Amino acid sequence: MPNSKKKPTMTPSPERRGELLATAAEVFAAQGYNATTVRRIADEAGMLAGSLYYHFDSKESMLDEILTTFLDELWARYDAVLAAGLDPRRTIEALVTESFREIDRHRAAVAIYQKESRHLAAQPRFGYLTDSQRKFEEAWLGTLERGVAAKVFRADLDIRLTYRFVRDTVWVAASWYRPGGAHSPEEIARQYLSMVLDGIAVREAPPTPAPPPEHSP
């Protein structure tokens, strides 16, 4: 739901718009929104700075559109997961997996969200960021609480601490993730889930007792 103010030229060409937004997102993610000049985006897109304004109202509206596009898609998927009626553990697994998929698809948008959402949320225009964050907390924290009640998640931990731990752990990944890397989003999700759920320490399983048949050279 971007701007709906004055200009009758709302959607000149969806494709070009999309390309330009992708370019902008990439630069915003790499340099930070404030540090990114509109000229830099234009250079990257092979046009002059002023030309961007044929497609967008302002630098801010580009940011806006990048974020809303991402959040809309994220919530479509999250909502589907939450509506599926899975048990807490499977819900967490699904949410984490969808999150990594979203990072895969909208890496730049996620990185921007991570870096900028806190101070953007103060502006009325970006109020939806706060809304989204609240919904986000409801979904994750609620699921964790159900899990604790169902005795599948530990009860001896501060639940909010756990929430932040899981949440951040997943989303910071956007800062280093590169599509087409060694692991697929699903594989990363699997390993993250394994760490988050079971820890990185070796289970009591006697590190010595039973000597596993090692690989014969």
Next chain:
Amino acid sequence: MPNSKKKPTMTPSPERRGELLATAAEVFAAQGYNATTVRRIADEAGMLAGSLYYHFDSKESMLDEILTTFLDELWARYDAVLAAGLDPRRTIEALVTESFREIDRHRAAVAIYQKESRHLAAQPRFGYLTDSQRKFEEAWLGTLERGVAAKVFRADLDIRLTYRFVRDTVWVAASWYRPGGAHSPEEIARQYLSMVLDGIAVREAPPTPAPPPEHSP
């Protein structure tokens, strides 16, 4: 610290300097470095923008000093830990604990580091950020590898993924941590370590009906 040849006119009282840096750090952390105007810092400090230049060469040098102060202290502590010759698990525990203590002491600086280090590292002046990151990786990744070799950390995980998981897990906390909150840094460290090492899932009932006969005690 490469450049130190500029102004020999550097005789302001160290206390005032410290106060001003703390103020600046707070604003940088809250709004982002680029989005912060020198005037805003001056306002917060009760003076005019121009007056800050009696104390500092530039806005950038404030940022520089904030980051180096933080990193210098961090490394003093990390080096002490690493020099102590602890086993991998205790080393990780100590590093995590020191990290949370550092977040407690330099919350603003840590938050700035998180948000800005990536694009700052490109500038020569901030080359030390890259150095620090490399040392950081050596320390943590090395410890994890030793732990895997010693079979105290799981071997079935991608080690770099594990590294990023542990690293991020700890440092993102700076984005929400507020000194004087419900938990002390040490308590947060304890819980985080517990999650990271053992996971958030409840262990399956140890004495399961069937197969697993191996656990000795």
Next chain:
Amino acid sequence: MPNSKKKPTMTPSPERRGELLATAAEVFAAQGYNATTVRRIADEAGMLAGSLYYHFDSKESMLDEILTTFLDELWARYDAVLAAGLDPRRTIEALVTESFREIDRHRAAVAIYQKESRHLAAQPRFGYLTDSQRKFEEAWLGTLERGVAAKVFRADLDIRLTYRFVRDTVWVAASWYRPGGAHSPEEIARQYLSMVLDGIAVREAPPTPAPPPEHSP
């Protein structure tokens, strides 16, 4: 910048031209020439900004054509009046009446002229505005002077002040006049003339002993 050596493609239908000019004039009058964007005119005309350039060389040439069209017509009528050899009072009456008729026909153009002519006159392209103003002054001031000489206009007033008074009195009306209002141009002219010639004050009781002898015819 009179660039007119490139496009021989000037074969638009005169009607469309006229419509577009009327639209442009309306917008120029409402918002001011400088504050009016070519896009606004195009919007109002139901086309895109670029499309206007099929019909006109430039925004300035639209303004030019609007003003010359108006002035040409005005001078045709003024010249007819001046050529009629009326006495000073009847000449003034005729000029005023024609002026209001012109305001009725070219309200927008007159309003533009009022607002913009002063600074436009500085540009060579609009030199004709200065010429017109000089002719205008000759016509009006000359008539007034003849009237003073003939003792039909007061001699105790600064003649230039009188000239400006009469001139402004008539033309500012363009700022509020709307065609199709309560009064016809002729009626407005009649009342204005009555005010200008005889004042708005009630005449002191029969200024002379003798009661007014009735009209002869």
Next chain:
Amino acid sequence: MPNSKKKPTMTPSPERRGELLATAAEVFAAQGYNATTVRRIADEAGMLAGSLYYHFDSKESMLDEILTTFLDELWARYDAVLAAGLDPRRTIEALVTESFREIDRHRAAVAIYQKESRHLAAQPRFGYLTDSQRKFEEAWLGTLERGVAAKVFRADLDIRLTYRFVRDTVWVAASWYRPGGAHSPEEIARQYLSMVLDGIAVREAPPTPAPPPEHSP
């Protein structure tokens, strides 16, 4: 005037502001608000464009301050006149005189007001222009109506037409008035009032019929 070296121009804030506003007003009046660049104002003031922003928020706020300063003063004087309880004719005389004095004092502001107020009034920030215009109409139209009722002003004229006639007649003078000219504001007011009240035509003095007997002495 480029800045000469040794100018001991110690200009305290309010005075400098005032000077700059006067400069701006002059340029706005000469070229029109929209056609005036901030750089032009700065040039005229002997500084760089950006430097103006140390004193003012924006170009618009300069305009705002110019207009409010003028209107505040105008209304102080108008209100004094209206509160004096004069009869309709003397009230009109006083209002006209004060108006010409105001034109003398704030010529530029008045000229700006004339040219720009109509489209500025649409913006919320300049809503006070509409308010002022309404008060203005109340004052003048009301006085004229009282005068008609008291039979000192003609009843055979459309009163709103009369109002506009008197109002415009006075205020357009700002477009040609130059302080220090041949006539003082009071003298101009006297002549204008004479024209408005009694007309420019020679009184009853029969242009031909009967030779005026009275003014022989």
Next chain:
DNA sequence: CATGAATGAGACTTCATTCAT
């Protein structure tokens, strides 16, 4: 030490204008 005023570079944005389709 601090202020007040200014500089200068560069940012975002607007807009008249062009041109291939």
Next chain:
DNA sequence: CATGAATGAAGTCTCATTCAT
């Protein structure tokens, strides 16, 4: 004839920085 997209110049404004007082 009109559109869609772009250009390029110019305009308003911001801000780190300087410097005389």
